[in-house]
Amino acid sequence: MADEIIDLQALQKKMNPRVIFIIIVVIFLLIAVFSSFYTVDQKEKAVVLRFGKYERISGPGLHFKLPFGIEHNYNVPTGRNLTEEFGFRTHKAGVVTTYTRGDFSQESYMLSGDLNIAEVTWTIQYQITDAKAWLFNVDNQGKTLRDISQSVINLMVGNLAVFDVVTTQRTLIEEEGKKMMNEFYNKYKLGISVVSVKLQKTMYPKGAVQDAFEDVNKAIQDRIRLINEGKEAFNREIPRARGEAKKTIQAAEGYATEKVNNAKGDVARFLAVLSEYKKSPELTRIRLYYEMFEEVFKDPASTDLIDKQLKNFIPFKSLDSREKGGDR
Amino acid sequence: MKGYKASLIIIIVLVVLILILNPYFIVEEGEQAVVIRFGRIIRSSADAGLKFKMPLVDKVHYFPKKILSWDGDAQLYPTEENQYIWVDITARWRITDMKVFYERLTEIENAHSRLDQIINSSARDVIASHSLREAVRNSNLINEIERKDVYGSQTGPTEEGEDPTAVKTFTRVTYEPIKRGREALSSDVLKAAAVELSQLGLELIDVVVRQIKYSDDITQNVYRQMIKERNQIAQAFRSDGEGEKAKWLGKMEKELLTIRSGAEREAKEFKAKADAEALDIRNKAYGRDAEFAEFWMAMKEYEKLLPQMKKTLTTDSDFFKYMYKYKK
Numbered sequence: 001m002a003d004e005i006i007d008l009q010a011l012q013k014k015m016n017p018r019v020i021f022i023i024i025v026v027i028f029l030l031i032a033v034f035s036s037f038y039t040v041d042q043k044e045k046a047v048v049l050r051f052g053k054y055e056r057i058s059g060p061g062l063h064f065k066l067p068f069g070i071e072h073n074y075n076v077p078t079g080r081n082l083t084e085e086f087g088f089r090t091h092k093a094g095v096v097t098t099y100t101r102g103d104f105s106q107e108s109y110m111l112s113g114d115l116n117i118a119e120v121t122w123t124i125q126y127q128i129t130d131a132k133a134w135l136f137n138v139d140n141q142g143k144t145l146r147d148i149s150q151s152v153i154n155l156m157v158g159n160l161a162v163f164d165v166v167t168t169q170r171t172l173i174e175e176e177g178k179k180m181m182n183e184f185y186n187k188y189k190l191g192i193s194v195v196s197v198k199l200q201k202t203m204y205p206k207g208a209v210q211d212a213f214e215d216v217n218k219a220i221q222d223r224i225r226l227i228n229e230g231k232e233a234f235n236r237e238i239p240r241a242r243g244e245a246k247k248t249i250q251a252a253e254g255y256a257t258e259k260v261n262n263a264k265g266d267v268a269r270f271l272a273v274l275s276e277y278k279k280s281p282e283l284t285r286i287r288l289y290y291e292m293f294e295e296v297f298k299d300p301a302s303t304d305l306i307d308k309q310l311k312n313f314i315p316f317k318s319l320d321s322r323e324k325g326g327d328r
Numbered sequence: 329m330k331g332y333k334a335s336l337i338i339i340i341v342l343v344v345l346i347l348i349l350n351p352y353f354i355v356e357e358g359e360q361a362v363v364i365r366f367g368r369i370i371r372s373s374a375d376a377g378l379k380f381k382m383p384l385v386d387k388v389h390y391f392p393k394k395i396l397s398w399d400g401d402a403q404l405y406p407t408e409e410n411q412y413i414w415v416d417i418t419a420r421w422r423i424t425d426m427k428v429f430y431e432r433l434t435e436i437e438n439a440h441s442r443l444d445q446i447i448n449s450s451a452r453d454v455i456a457s458h459s460l461r462e463a464v465r466n467s468n469l470i471n472e473i474e475r476k477d478v479y480g481s482q483t484g485p486t487e488e489g490e491d492p493t494a495v496k497t498f499t500r501v502t503y504e505p506i507k508r509g510r511e512a513l514s515s516d517v518l519k520a521a522a523v524e525l526s527q528l529g530l531e532l533i534d535v536v537v538r539q540i541k542y543s544d545d546i547t548q549n550v551y552r553q554m555i556k557e558r559n560q561i562a563q564a565f566r567s568d569g570e571g572e573k574a575k576w577l578g579k580m581e582k583e584l585l586t587i588r589s590g591a592e593r594e595a596k597e598f599k600a601k602a603d604a605e606a607l608d609i610r611n612k613a614y615g616r617d618a619e620f621a622e623f624w625m626a627m628k629e630y631e632k633l634l635p636q637m638k639k640t641l642t643t644d645s646d647f648f649k650y651m652y653k654y655k656k
Contacts, residue, residue: 021335021336024336049376051377051378052356052357052359053377054357106539110541111464111540113469115461132357136394143397144395144420147399147418150538150539155510155511155537159465159467160473161470161503163475187533187534188395215558219563219564222566222569223569224569226569229573229576230573230574230576233580234576234580234583237580237583238580241587241588245591246591249594249595252595252598256605259599259602263606266610270613274620277617278617288623288627289627292631293647295631296630296634297635297641304640305643306642306643
């Protein structure tokens with residue numbers, strides 16, 4: 001205890017006003033030094049206020065300002081493209097980007113112009129072009145930005161048929177949407193410029209509705225398949241029929257040639273015999289007659305002969321026996 | 329030693345005095361303030377900077393100079409056709425007359441509740457006197473979009489160069505035109521609300537529909553109707569496919585019959601011509617001696633036909649005339 005009392009006394013001795021004054025001045029100077037400079041990142045701009053009033057904008061680097069809060073700086077990321085997501089939230093971007101689980105259908109489900117429902121998610125990229133305007137013109141800038149973006153996309157979707165939104169008019173929505181958002185933001189002098197509006201998902205509502213839409217695609221495939229089946233049958237049958245037709249015609253031509261040739265052949269023989277006939281009709285006639293008989297009765301087994309008078313010749317076979325069906 | 333002490337005390341007293349009396353105040357960019365003395369506004373400062381006031385007597389009341397957002401809860405409004413829809417509206421406003429604002433509302437929270445009342449009731453009036461499509465759509469763009477290639481690119485036209493029937497029924501849809509549109513309705517709400525709000529020292533800058541939605545049971549109906557519509561289109565595609573296939577098969581049938589009968593006809597013509605020619609050849613030759621020709625033909629035919637027959641000869645014929653005698 002005694003030691004402490006001695007120490008305190010010694011301290012009191014040392015703590016004379018002069019020392020205190022010096023300490024205060026040193027502290028004062030230290031605060032002055034530390035509160036009189038600020039750094040600005042390469043991607044930023046700093047807006048400096050003096051007694052709350054706009055003074056200047058400074059670029060990247062180390063800068064001096066008046067100390068003790070007389071001058072105050074706000075750093076604004078003007079060099080970067082900033083992103084806002086609607087209808088979904090990226091949890092962690094990377095090689096495999098993960099998205100925050102949760103229902104953002106409040107943002108993404110909207111009415112289309114044909115009074116159907118579409119699910120639309122999108123992102124906007126914007127840049128702060130005027131740091132001073134960004135800081136001081138609009139309260140709660142982020143919310144204003146989101147509100148307007150949402151209302152613009154809602155309006156665009158509400159102006160189109162759901163089919164257009166999902167398929168062909170995505171670019172229109174992106175381009176017109178960007179133009180319209182910029183008009184709003186310029187009107188508010190928000191100090192930003194929208195660089196791009198990108199639609200992510202444009203879909204029909206999940207579940208049965210989506211299935212029905214996909215069934216249309218299947219139906220389109222079915223249609224193509226059916227048409228191809230028809231074409232296939234056509235292509236299978238017709239060339240064959242053409243070939244067969246050609247065959248029929250050729251056969252007929254063959255027949256015709258044959259017929260004419262036969263006639264010519266027959267006639268040639270006839271004419272040859274006719275000239276002989278003219279010379280000696282009776283003999284030729286008889287000759288032809290016997291030739292005919294020769295030809296007809298060449299096969300000796302097949303003919304029965306009946307004698308007319310029955311007295312000169314013994315019949316080989318009687319007519320009666322033939323009629324009774326006896327075998328030869 | 330004494331001098332230090334005295335100056336130290338003077339400094340401390342001065343600092344404390346300034347802190348207690350506080351004869352100045354700072355208005356930052358984006359803010360504005362009024363100076364109130366004994367409950368009365370004696371001065372308003374719209375510009376940023378360091379301002380002075382009477383210590384102890386004057387009070388400073390700050391207001392935002394920025395554009396403020398108003399975001400009401402989504403409300404269920406009936407449309408002209410008595411269909412209930414959720415309408416989510418946001419608005420932007422700012423304080424234009426601090427004196428009036430201070431007198432009438434004083435705090436921002438009060439302003440918000442007045443904005444709730446006034447904007448919601450204007451919105452209800454406007455929505456109730458318009459049809460749903462006027463609120464959803466903004467223009468008649470929906471009827472101007474060319475949808476010819478919507479399915480065409482995937483399906484291709486039919487043989488006759490026409491779009492598939494299903495595509496035709498789809499692309500021919502025209503929607504009931506609108507007269508006003510969403511932006512016009514929003515500005516109606518703005519106009520109606522702005523007059524009342526301007527009497528409270530604030531300016532309503534715009535009213536924007538952030539989102540329009542169906543109530544839940546209508547949503548389900550819409551889903552059902554969307555499904556039904558898609559089913560129809562799918563059916564149309566499939567039927568169209570069947571029809572196209574049938575067309576191909578019919579075309580095939582027709583081709584087949586044409587080809588076959590054509591070949592048949594040609595073949596017959598060939599044959600007929602050949603027959604005629606053969607006959608002509610024979611007639612010309614036989615005509616030279618009709619009597620002999622008849623005999624000749626008889627001989628030829630006998631030669632040709634008789635050998636195959638079963639024959640029973642009588643000796644009565646000329647052939648056998650020498651059978652029983654050697655002379656005529």
